[in-house]
Amino acid sequence: MRFAILFPGQGSQCVGMGADLFDARPDLLGDAADEILGWSLRDVCLKGPEDVLTRTDRAQAALFALGYAAWAELSTCLDITPVAAAGHSLGEYAALTAAGVFDYRTALRLVSIRGAAMAAAADREPSGMAALIGVDEEEADAISAGRRADGGRMWVANINAPGQIVVAGGRADIDWIVARGRDLGVRRVIPLNVAGAFHSPFMATAASEVATALRDIAVGPFSFPVYANVTGRPYPEGQVADLLERQIVEPVRFAEALVNMNVDAFVHVGPGDVTAGMARKTVKDAAVMVAGDTTSLAAIAERLNEER
Known part of the structure; x- marks a missing residue:
């Protein structure tokens, strides 16, 4: 084996x-x-x-x-x-x-x-991470890029499994994706209990x-x-x-x-x-x-x- x-x-x-x-x-x-x-x-x-x-x-x-x-x-x-x-x-x-x-x-x-x-x-500054359920890396990357284009700071941080992507960003960016996720095609957004925006x-x-x-x-x-x-x-x-x-x-x-x-x-x-x-x-x-x-x-x- x-x-x-x-x-x-x-x-x-x-x-x-x-x-x-x-x-x-x-x-x-x-x-x-x-x-x-x-x-x-x-x-x-x-x-x-x-x-x-x-x-x-x-x-x-x-x-x-x-x-x-x-x-x-x-x-x-x-x-x-x-x-x-x-x-x-x-x-x-x-x-x-x-x-x-x-x-x-x-x-x-x-x-x-x-x-x-x-x-x-x-x-050094408030930041965090959130799991995006139901989107692939390309979709999560596009969402993150759009947020950055509007002055935010959010990036794809983990590609864990099909349909399970984690993003990292400032506290305002995580609040934004939690509020807007469904409108952007994310089935579910789960804020993670972590200290900061790791892998970003x-x-x-x-x-x-x-x-x-x-x-x-x-x-x-x-x-x-x-x-x-x-x-x-x-x-x-x-x-x-x-x-x-x-x-x-x-x-x-x-x-x-x-x-x-x-x-x-x-x-x-x-x-x-x-x-x-x-x-x-x-x-x-x-x-x-x-x-x-x-x-x-x-x-x-x-x-x-x-x-x-």
Whole structure:
């Protein structure tokens, strides 16, 4: 069975997540992680409170650490290797680390810098995101371009699945699309509970900070292909830093990545099941599995080993 692993991004966090992984992988989730982050990963994940865990700087680090720890557990049980990997937004760092491009400690430091930089960018002015249901990328792009032509600031930010596009913009732009969406042919507009306009020019200062952090970091060879958010295709050699910088201000082309992988099965690795839902909607004939705790990880490893 040709399978790909998928890692979730910000929004998949919940208080209580990863309890069994903290017990199984103290080497990844214990004191060493806390030393890098400057706060207790275990306490924030297991005790919250929710308003602390959902902060961009906390949520990104927590989701990365738990996603990678879940992969570390799964990989020890596998007799086969994935043929591809991808992560949604923040999840791309877990995918790259799983593929051996970064070591875990280096990636956790990078994610900590990224989360803090994106939080600071979001704090500079009110902005947000909204999901547009029932339109394709071309239609969403035309709506966004029309808004910009009228003096607004709105861009396509995520292409998640057929008929599921996310836009990012200023607070007034999000209010505008919520009010006008139906008149513009959008079946439904869902404002998202996020801190800012991620994957848009609103994040330019964060992209610059991440680029600086990446400048002196060693990059290892890929043990399997990772599909980049920016292109929806495998990372070319020598472009890790460039694509990660661009990812912060450009759209996440997740649906394209899912199609281009050409696999029989997808395994969502880490908290929640968001990427599993995207895979089901995008590649309807593929098997989709969710590996979020040690019990499901062991069962999925057994299935993949049997069907190789």
